[in-house]
Amino acid sequence: MTAIDAIAASGLKLAHGAQLALDGVDFTLRPGEIVGLIGPNGAGKSTLLRILAGVAPPDAGQIAWGGQTAGEIGRQQLARCVAWLSQSADSLSDDNGAMRASDIVALGRLPHRRAFASLTAADHAAIDRAMDEADCRQFRDRPLNGLSGGERVRVLLARALAVEAPFLLADEPAAALDPLHQLQVMRLLRAKARAGCGVLVTLHDLALASRFCDRLALLVDGRKLADGPPQAVLDDAIVARAFHVRLAHASHRGENYVTPWEPVDPWASNRTEDGHD
Numbered sequence: 001m002t003a004i005d006a007i008a009a010s011g012l013k014l015a016h017g018a019q020l021a022l023d024g025v026d027f028t029l030r031p032g033e034i035v036g037l038i039g040p041n042g043a044g045k046s047t048l049l050r051i052l053a054g055v056a057p058p059d060a061g062q063i064a065w066g067g068q069t070a071g072e073i074g075r076q077q078l079a080r081c082v083a084w085l086s087q088s089a090d091s092l093s094d095d096n097g098a099m100r101a102s103d104i105v106a107l108g109r110l111p112h113r114r115a116f117a118s119l120t121a122a123d124h125a126a127i128d129r130a131m132d133e134a135d136c137r138q139f140r141d142r143p144l145n146g147l148s149g150g151e152r153v154r155v156l157l158a159r160a161l162a163v164e165a166p167f168l169l170a171d172e173p174a175a176a177l178d179p180l181h182q183l184q185v186m187r188l189l190r191a192k193a194r195a196g197c198g199v200l201v202t203l204h205d206l207a208l209a210s211r212f213c214d215r216l217a218l219l220v221d222g223r224k225l226a227d228g229p230p231q232a233v234l235d236d237a238i239v240a241r242a243f244h245v246r247l248a249h250a251s252h253r254g255e256n257y258v259t260p261w262e263p264v265d266p267w268a269s270n271r272t273e274d275g276h277d
């Protein structure tokens, strides 16, 4: 398999009917970095991930995986190179929902298998590894639709990890998780990046985004408003404009983090809700 040096997109536009979801977005993901994709509800994050994963073509703009277009790289090679965790388990059919968790994770090995071939020892090892990493091996014999929301996300994350792809696109993997599993998943994604994987993760939790990501890309109304180091992107004026909130900034054991503190009118003066400047 040829190594892919980047997923690079420019001028991406996509409309869902009359609704413009992406309006001229440039974005590059490189090996070895973990990038947080942030933005308010409806900003276009999931739409961008789907395009970068090659599951939805844009209406306009260019996208290339290691310099190759979707037609050049081919469906199977793309599926081996880019693992995608979709935002919701609804993307699975009812049939899939009745499947055992370990069989769902085994679907992550499909890009590596010949048609109708059985799982190899290497496939079984990758499945076990992925289930351990996502802390879901204990659910292996249970049907997916018999698991809680957070447990299901961990199984679907394991399916994406089982691909063992050089790029991993994860749509809100932490949203349904308890605090321990949020930390485990973010540490895991960062470790994947440190091992050379290019990781793009959508997050609503700005504390996790600021703490675990090398870079943040901020989408608002289908456009990229900022892209850079977390501290630069989580600038008070940018955050007020994008999210209409003010952040509290703090540090713990030498690490900076933020937490949303109060709503703010981005066009008003710098006053806080209780009247302080």
Ligand SMILES: Nc1ncnc2c1ncn2[C@@H]1O[C@H](COP(=O)(O)OP(=O)(O)OP(=O)(O)O)[C@@H](O)[C@H]1O
Pocket (backbone or CB within 6 Å): 016, 017, 019, 020, 021, 039, 040, 041, 042, 043, 044, 045, 046, 047, 048, 087
């Ligand atoms: N299937 C669809 N049909 C019509 N409009 C859609 C569809 N999917 C998304 N949209 C619209 O496209 C825009 C971008 O949606 P997208 O799901 O990419 O946003 P998002 O940033 O991922 O949001 P969230 O944080 O709520 O998950 C939104 O205005 C949304 O309403």
